[in-house]
Ligand code: GH3
């Protein structure tokens with residue numbers, strides 16, 4: 001687990017960093033609050049922090065307040081490590097948002113158990129996030145999360161004035177798969193489809209399970225023609241890579257796909273935009289399945 005050490009004193013940073021490495025953590029260093037905040041902006045940001053109180057520029061408590069104000073759904077565990085002593089300092093630090101408080105010079109054994117306690121909370125938070133955002137069967141985003149990403153993607157495409165498309169993918173005659181091979185084989189087929197989706201999409205595309213055998217895919221910076229290319233790659237990969245269930249049983253699947261490109265003038269909100277992709281899917285189904293409609 002990564003731990004962000006924020007301290008203006010180079011000797012303290014080094015000492016903490018050596019201790020953390022010895023305990024199996026990966027130390028990340030920042031010499032002031034501003035640099036620390038930068039390190040928290042990325043998706044892979046550390047969630048366990050050791051923060052000094054007195055630093056040039058932003059103080060430890062100010063940094064805590066800023067982090068708490070910014071954190072939006074995610075949680076950072078903050079241990080304030082300071083030379084300031086006494087109950088007033090503890091109260092001020094924890095009112096500013098620190099989760100724990102320890103005095104310098106610190107006893108290595110005490111710091112070790114405090115960090116272990118913090119890392120338990122960070123792991124718990126990661127588990128909760130995973131449960132709240134991922135589909136348990138396929139591990140792609142769940143409906144709640146893909147809806148949230150959908151909203152932010154529309155806002156981002158408007159801000160960047162870049163195209164944005166979505167695909168709604170529905171497995172054809174999936175009920176027959178369940179009826180013929182059983183529900184467990186159906187589950188294997190769903191995982192297989194998500195694997196194919198993941199290998200045929202780009203890193204910044206997002207896949208969510210919207211309903212039983214229906215998936216929504218967000219394609220940022222993609223216009224309708226490019227989306228068609230992606231959809232065709234997905235459609236043919238699913239058709240030509242059957243799902244293996246058991247030793248000699250393989251299930252042939254096809255999907256129907258509806259595509260829509262976001263149109264600021266026409267799509268008054270997220271729902272009307274989604275409706276257009278869903279209507280296109282309906283047309284694909286009605287006109288014979290295993291096809292793409294824009
Ligand atoms: P269409 O081509 O019109 O989409 O037909 P369909 O049979 O795929 O559509 P329908 O909506 O009638 O049936 C969807 C089926 O998906 C029925 C349901 O049992 C199955 N299903 C939904 N969720 C799961 C799941 O988690 N596991 C399995 N194995 N089956 C599921």
Ligand code: MG
Pocket residue numbers: 007008009052053054055
């Ligand atoms: Mg200091």
Ligand code: MG
Pocket residue numbers: 170171172173174213
């Ligand atoms: Mg279906």
Ligand code: MG
Pocket residue numbers: 170171211213214
């Ligand atoms: Mg369906």
